Amino acid sequence: MSARQTIRRAAAAMRDGSLTSVELTRAALKAASMTESQVHAYLTLDTEGALQAAEMADSELGAGDDRGPLHGIPIALKDNMVTKGIETTCSSRILSGYVPPYSATVVERLEEGGAVITGKTNLDEFAMGSSTEHSAFGPTRNPWDTDRVPGGSSGGSAVTVAVGSALGALGSDTGGSVRQPASLTGVVGMKPTYGLVSRYGLIPFASSLDQIGPFTRTVADAVDVLSVIAGHDPHDATSIPGSVPNLDAGLGRGLDGVKVGVVSEMQRDETEPAVRGAVANIIEQMEANGAKVQEVSLPSFEYALSAYYLIAPAEASANLARFDGVRYGNRVDGANVADMMSKTRADGFGAEVIRRILLGTYALSAGHFDAFYGQALKVRSLVRRDLDAAYEDVDVLVGPTSPTTAFELGAKTADPLTMYLTDVFTIPANLSGHPAISVPVGLDEAGLPIGFQVMAPALGEPTLFQVAEAVESIAAFDQEPELAGSLA
Amino acid sequence: MPIDIDIAHVARLARIELSDAELAEHGRHCADILEHAAKVQALDTEGIQPTSHPLPLVNAFRDDVVTPGRVLARDVVLDQAPAVEDVYFRVPPALEDE
Amino acid sequence: MTTTWEPVIGLETHVELETESKMFCGCPVDFNAEPNTVTCPVCLGLPGALPVPNRRAIDMIMKIGLALNCSISEHTIFHRKNYFYADLPKNYQISQFDLPVCEEGFLDIEGEAGGRVGIERVHQEEDTGKSNHMGGDGRITSAEYSLLDFNRSGVPLVEIVTKPEIRSATQARAYGLELRAVIVSLGVSDAKLEEGSIRFDANISVRPKGATTLGTKVEIKNMNSYRSMERAIAHEVIRQAQVLDDGGRIVQETRHWDEDAGVTRSGRVKEGFSDYRFFSEPDMVPMVIDQEWQDRIAGELPELPSDRRKRYQGMGLGEYQAALVAGSEPELVQMFEGAVDAGGSPPSVANWLTGEVVAALRRSDHSLAASALTISHLVELVGLVESSTISTSAAKAVLAGVLDGEGSPGEVAEARDLLQVSDAGALEAAVGQVISENPEEFERLSGGEQKLIGFFVGQVMKLTGGKADPKVVSGLLRARLSD
Numbered sequence A: 001m002s003a004r005q006t007i008r009r010a011a012a013a014m015r016d017g018s019l020t021s022v023e024l025t026r027a028a029l030k031a032a033s034m035t036e037s038q039v040h041a042y043l044t045l046d047t048e049g050a051l052q053a054a055e056m057a058d059s060e061l062g063a064g065d066d067r068g069p070l071h072g073i074p075i076a077l078k079d080n081m082v083t084k085g086i087e088t089t090c091s092s093r094i095l096s097g098y099v100p101p102y103s104a105t106v107v108e109r110l111e112e113g114g115a116v117i118t119g120k121t122n123l124d125e126f127a128m129g130s131s132t133e134h135s136a137f138g139p140t141r142n143p144w145d146t147d148r149v150p151g152g153s154s155g156g157s158a159v160t161v162a163v164g165s166a167l168g169a170l171g172s173d174t175g176g177s178v179r180q181p182a183s184l185t186g187v188v189g190m191k192p193t194y195g196l197v198s199r200y201g202l203i204p205f206a207s208s209l210d211q212i213g214p215f216t217r218t219v220a221d222a223v224d225v226l227s228v229i230a231g232h233d234p235h236d237a238t239s240i241p242g243s244v245p246n247l248d249a250g251l252g253r254g255l256d257g258v259k260v261g262v263v264s265e266m267q268r269d270e271t272e273p274a275v276r277g278a279v280a281n282i283i284e285q286m287e288a289n290g291a292k293v294q295e296v297s298l299p300s301f302e303y304a305l306s307a308y309y310l311i312a313p314a315e316a317s318a319n320l321a322r323f324d325g326v327r328y329g330n331r332v333d334g335a336n337v338a339d340m341m342s343k344t345r346a347d348g349f350g351a352e353v354i355r356r357i358l359l360g361t362y363a364l365s366a367g368h369f370d371a372f373y374g375q376a377l378k379v380r381s382l383v384r385r386d387l388d389a390a391y392e393d394v395d396v397l398v399g400p401t402s403p404t405t406a407f408e409l410g411a412k413t414a415d416p417l418t419m420y421l422t423d424v425f426t427i428p429a430n431l432s433g434h435p436a437i438s439v440p441v442g443l444d445e446a447g448l449p450i451g452f453q454v455m456a457p458a459l460g461e462p463t464l465f466q467v468a469e470a471v472e473s474i475a476a477f478d479q480e481p482e483l484a485g486s487l488a
Numbered sequence B: 001m002p003i004d005i006d007i008a009h010v011a012r013l014a015r016i017e018l019s020d021a022e023l024a025e026h027g028r029h030c031a032d033i034l035e036h037a038a039k040v041q042a043l044d045t046e047g048i049q050p051t052s053h054p055l056p057l058v059n060a061f062r063d064d065v066v067t068p069g070r071v072l073a074r075d076v077v078l079d080q081a082p083a084v085e086d087v088y089f090r091v092p093p094a095l096e097d098e
Numbered sequence C: 001m002t003t004t005w006e007p008v009i010g011l012e013t014h015v016e017l018e019t020e021s022k023m024f025c026g027c028p029v030d031f032n033a034e035p036n037t038v039t040c041p042v043c044l045g046l047p048g049a050l051p052v053p054n055r056r057a058i059d060m061i062m063k064i065g066l067a068l069n070c071s072i073s074e075h076t077i078f079h080r081k082n083y084f085y086a087d088l089p090k091n092y093q094i095s096q097f098d099l100p101v102c103e104e105g106f107l108d109i110e111g112e113a114g115g116r117v118g119i120e121r122v123h124q125e126e127d128t129g130k131s132n133h134m135g136g137d138g139r140i141t142s143a144e145y146s147l148l149d150f151n152r153s154g155v156p157l158v159e160i161v162t163k164p165e166i167r168s169a170t171q172a173r174a175y176g177l178e179l180r181a182v183i184v185s186l187g188v189s190d191a192k193l194e195e196g197s198i199r200f201d202a203n204i205s206v207r208p209k210g211a212t213t214l215g216t217k218v219e220i221k222n223m224n225s226y227r228s229m230e231r232a233i234a235h236e237v238i239r240q241a242q243v244l245d246d247g248g249r250i251v252q253e254t255r256h257w258d259e260d261a262g263v264t265r266s267g268r269v270k271e272g273f274s275d276y277r278f279f280s281e282p283d284m285v286p287m288v289i290d291q292e293w294q295d296r297i298a299g300e301l302p303e304l305p306s307d308r309r310k311r312y313q314g315m316g317l318g319e320y321q322a323a324l325v326a327g328s329e330p331e332l333v334q335m336f337e338g339a340v341d342a343g344g345s346p347p348s349v350a351n352w353l354t355g356e357v358v359a360a361l362r363r364s365d366h367s368l369a370a371s372a373l374t375i376s377h378l379v380e381l382v383g384l385v386e387s388s389t390i391s392t393s394a395a396k397a398v399l400a401g402v403l404d405g406e407g408s409p410g411e412v413a414e415a416r417d418l419l420q421v422s423d424a425g426a427l428e429a430a431v432g433q434v435i436s437e438n439p440e441e442f443e444r445l446s447g448g449e450q451k452l453i454g455f456f457v458g459q460v461m462k463l464t465g466g467k468a469d470p471k472v473v474s475g476l477l478r479a480r481l482s483d
């Protein structure tokens, strides 16, 4: 089996003259044309724009104008990041046809870094979901088994990397929306520390939880993507000022002396045996490779999901209020403004989005605020306190990314609550704002990928990547779905 | 404890026009989710400060400076609007004055 | 038994700050721009755009708070106030809820209807766009559609809320005027009621005199002048008392003042209460105002109107005149101060400025800043009158010439031949001529009919084309009589 193409390999090959960005981009576009009809990862594939950017990258690199690790690399964007001149829909009918007049900060940074943007990927509408089934434009399917979901909400981005129709992709992670689909599709998915990557131009789901993060095939590639998009943005008041930590400082340093906490609450009975087995196996080998492993209990974890399902919808109910048919997007006419807005929103939003708006509106409304939203914010403090206490003793926390491998389409759509439970292990890091990553470590008996999650304290990215890379090399996971096109 | 939601009132607050059947279904789902979410009420949070923000940051301001480069041209602004008249966005009449 | 009703009035005042850029984005604050030409992704509420607060607006609200004797909160945050309205782009307004920048202050009002008015809070928020209601008879309720302009969206707005302590319409008006004077003196807004850069809403209820509970309150909007504020409130208090006297019940609602009809009209009945679902704005981080920041702003506070009025009274201005000057536009105040510093007599300078100068500017539709009048011109003009070099009536003509750019007052007086003649020698001949032309009247004057002095002075003035100094003329006449 030939070695899989990665960002680092391609970047090196472009610099020693054995590969051009145009060749690499054509390979990605070919992979898209071979797989899209089966997986539907892209909403918009910008073939022309991508090839133009690739030609530009080749001529710049040829002239010695090197823009860094993503120069000439095909990258896909989740369709909730605005792109000037390219339709941006959030997979919602209310925004279908919307062409933004400005680009998100991450998009500008990718462009400045010479990346080749291949297109916009499918998601659960407004990033609300864990399966990429809640898209107004049809679901994305898992390339390992197209009867199954790729996870979500950033399922489209995950799948582009899994099938090679992009070498890297950006997703947004509000409750696990990067890590969970990475886990279900066998790629690396990372959520940075809240505030490390600008949210300007990310159409928000829940502002205090959302964070943009990379999908890649390797941990080192994730470092490269993050290094291009991270850093203070004066247009995002929640962006962390000052310089970005040295992201690759820990790469290649192994596990010797690293203190690893195994979260008791993440070894739950509901977790599939194959997932538990794979995770336990990795932890054992981490210890064999020099890590100091200890069990850690985080009692508030049990309440994190509940708090999340109050906080996120509450923020969303306000964030999505602007979609009213007045200034952009689609409109359904009405006799008066209120009528027009109510019809527009009923028609434009899917059932899951409406459900969360209603939930959030209720949680914030008079008479219920203290019991629901107010209490959830206090639970958030407890989760954070538990995590802070844990990090006094350990460098990282580990466990499964998702309690299950990929489930079948339609399996959880009837009962929203079961769908929400798939995020149970990823949500705590969103509540605390801490970085976390999912690394593929193997397949279950059905041949479906299993993800291993590493979490670190705020701005602990260097250690996070160090441990994730060590896990990656222990697992030596190098399989890819049969569907995947071969990238030259 | 089952949670009683005036889902029609909530939908009105959220400006979403739903049929009775849709209201009933959303009401049921919301009640289920809230019942699960009500777990948070079991926790003793006496003396705990709420966290509305994961960052310990404060005072992120901008200087009082005009950035003309970010101002949008009028045709760009109106181009995406569902209804326009002359140089304005056009909407149906307001019934109420809030 | 008839009940004596006592009004309970609270005022909510919105002030648009005169920053260069908007509250949360870099769009210019420009009220003269063509519709929908000063917007950006942030103030248009485009998907994905994020707000970043303007530091100078916070400086300004702190100035207002300190001038109103408020305490400044060390820890303060923004909230989202959720309601749907077509000219509110995000369908929530970024405002403040339970942690405003300023709390617990007061403003002292002088005069008959004076007293101390408690300030509950002063908070920062953003303005909405503008709706133009089209068709029908122009009223919102009968409009056929609305046209929206978002230029004003995101302009920094400060809301000042009094405690429900105002006890009369007259006091409400006095508070409004004094608050406006404070805002203007701080240089944070031009606070023009007619242009909407200061807006007042009143919350009014009545209760039996001596009662301690509050009645149902009604909100009054659309008070477009200080006079209409007083009229609207007075009318509403009487209306409520009548409703209650007739055994009726006050409905919690918003009423609009109809200036022409002199009545308040019912707008919308509020559904019990508004559910704004306030929650802390997650797109921004908390503001911490430390002592150093507060001290810096306190150090920048200018003299406040009440102190200024006292100082002007100390210069010899009457109470009314002191208030008039102190409450005037900043350019006028500056010119007054400059002229006094340059040696002008304060009462005279004040008289001329608030009288003739303001009137002349109004006639010519010019602002003081744009006119040709300088501080040294004003001092010279006042000096010329006081030294009797020109007469008061001539001085008005001289001022007109100066404002028309004809030169300094001396130059204008000379050019227009308006210099007063006080030289006794030069006037002697004119006095002699008038006496010889009116022998009968002079006979009567010599016989003790003193009031004829005026007649002779008038005749001399006529003869000299108004240039004679009347004091010198009457002196010469008296000298002739005693001969």
Ligand SMILES: [Zn+2]
Residues within 6 Å of the ligand: C022, C025, C026, C027, C038, C039, C040, C041, C042, C043, C044, C154
């Ligand atoms: Zn703007």
